[in-house]
Amino acid sequence: MSEAQLKPLGELVRSREPGCGLPGEVFSRQDVFDTDVDIFFQKHWIVVGVTADVPEPGDVSVVDIGKASVIIVRDDDEGIRAYRNVCRHRGARLKEAGKSTVGMLVCPYHQWTYDLDGALRHTKYMGKDFDATCRNLLPVHLKVVGTHVFVCFADEPPADIATLEETMAPRFAPYGLQNTRIAFESEIVEDGNWKLVMENNRECYHCEAGHPELTMSFVAESTGSSADDMDEESSQALDAYNKLNADCQKDWESQGLLCTAVEALSGDVATHFRTQRLVIAGHGESQTMDTKVACQKLLGDSTRRDLGDTHMWTHNSWTHVMSDHAMISWIIPLTPEKTLVRTKWLVHADAVEGVDYDVKKLTEVWVATNAQDASLVAINHRGAQDPGYIPGPYSPITETYVDQFVDWYGARLKAHGV
Ligand code: FES
Numbered sequence: 001m002s003e004a005q006l007k008p009l010g011e012l013v014r015s016r017e018p019g020c021g022l023p024g025e026v027f028s029r030q031d032v033f034d035t036d037v038d039i040f041f042q043k044h045w046i047v048v049g050v051t052a053d054v055p056e057p058g059d060v061s062v063v064d065i066g067k068a069s070v071i072i073v074r075d076d077d078e079g080i081r082a083y084r085n086v087c088r089h090r091g092a093r094l095k096e097a098g099k100s101t102v103g104m105l106v107c108p109y110h111q112w113t114y115d116l117d118g119a120l121r122h123t124k125y126m127g128k129d130f131d132a133t134c135r136n137l138l139p140v141h142l143k144v145v146g147t148h149v150f151v152c153f154a155d156e157p158p159a160d161i162a163t164l165e166e167t168m169a170p171r172f173a174p175y176g177l178q179n180t181r182i183a184f185e186s187e188i189v190e191d192g193n194w195k196l197v198m199e200n201n202r203e204c205y206h207c208e209a210g211h212p213e214l215t216m217s218f219v220a221e222s223t224g225s226s227a228d229d230m231d232e233e234s235s236q237a238l239d240a241y242n243k244l245n246a247d248c249q250k251d252w253e254s255q256g257l258l259c260t261a262v263e264a265l266s267g268d269v270a271t272h273f274r275t276q277r278l279v280i281a282g283h284g285e286s287q288t289m290d291t292k293v294a295c296q297k298l299l300g301d302s303t304r305r306d307l308g309d310t311h312m313w314t315h316n317s318w319t320h321v322m323s324d325h326a327m328i329s330w331i332i333p334l335t336p337e338k339t340l341v342r343t344k345w346l347v348h349a350d351a352v353e354g355v356d357y358d359v360k361k362l363t364e365v366w367v368a369t370n371a372q373d374a375s376l377v378a379i380n381h382r383g384a385q386d387p388g389y390i391p392g393p394y395s396p397i398t399e400t401y402v403d404q405f406v407d408w409y410g411a412r413l414k415a416h417g418v
């Protein structure tokens with residue numbers, strides 16, 4: 001089909017049957033991908049890192065997103081800053097994607113040299129009338145919440161990041177997440193469109209069959225919802241979960257630990273997020289195979305191991321913070337059918353590998369879960385490209401958040417004139 005014959009994206013999304021998935025072409029078309037990157041990864045706040053990516057002054061982490069690239073740097077005052085990775089001379093990339101440590105940011109082309117505060121400090125042969133002060137690096141909007149580094153490339157970023165910050169900062173505070181280090185990190189390039197990666201993350205319908213490791217600690221009902229027509233088995237499982245949740249919540253709330261669900265998922269909000277302190281099955285401590293903590297040195301100054309799982313979803317990330325470690329994943333779309341999933345496991349900055357924790361025990365649940373999800377996303381993407389694919393209905397019990405994600409996607413396209 002020529003581009004002229006393709007249905008406009010907005011029309012395609014808005015013609016979806018209520019409660020059903022999106023048509024396959026929104027996952028494969030290059031023009032849709034370009035629009036998605038522009039709207040959802042340039043004009044909305046996205047997670048691109050954690051503070052432990054740049055622990056010391058001069059530490060740099062560069063992240064490429066579509067045609068844009070951002071330099072995250074820890075400055076000499078220990079603050080975190082973000083700049084466009086574009087030299088103010090003739091536009092060369094200052095740094096390649098990845099991490100490094102620098103004294104100053106030196107352009108590899110003609111060596112224009114910038115301080116960590118973005119100021120242009122040295123140039124040669126620019127003449128005596130050259131005004132360096134108007135050639136500083138261009139800042140990118142940045143917000144650190146807990147340990148999450150959010151950036152937004154828009155000139156005027158969505159103001160409702162304030163709601164996320166007000167909600168999450170007190171929930172993350174007891175864990176001292178900026179006093180952490182990366183115990184392990186992984187990168188997977190999944191063979192699927194970014195929306196399918198997120199859809200997969202927004203439901204646990206697939207968990208029972210697909211995630212034997214995760215379901216040791218994860219109570220699937222915790223991110224489902226009730227429906228009038230639930231079958232007996234589902235209804236009993238939900239009742240049991242609700243009782244366990246109520247007991248845990250009462251206990252946590254008596255200690256001042258915030259638990260209740262907060263959702264900002266509707267199409268009216270630009271900054272899409274959800275949080276809740278979720279119960280952990282078994283011993284109730286951590287997302288490990290035996291449901292006990294993997295790191296003996298707990299996060300923050302807590303002495304209590306059964307703090308549940310403070311989760312946070314955004315439109316490009318998912319986070320689980322437990323008493324002993326945090327697991328944070330975020331995505332970057334690479335092409336219509338390839339999505340980078342980055343995951344970091346954080347432990348207390350003073351925790352020592354081999355003494356306080358064992359990396360395998362710390363990571364095995366989510367290493368397995370991420371690999372399983374990558375396979376599921378790949379078969380979903382391939383099948384959804386089949387000419388015979390007709391989107392089917394979401395489960396009203398376990399896929400309501402997928403439906404909401406797709407609704408939000410459509411509403412945000414519309415808000416941006418698509
Ligand atoms: Fe950077 Fe010339 S492009 S110094």
Ligand code: FE
Nearest residue numbers: 200201211373
């Ligand atoms: Fe999964």
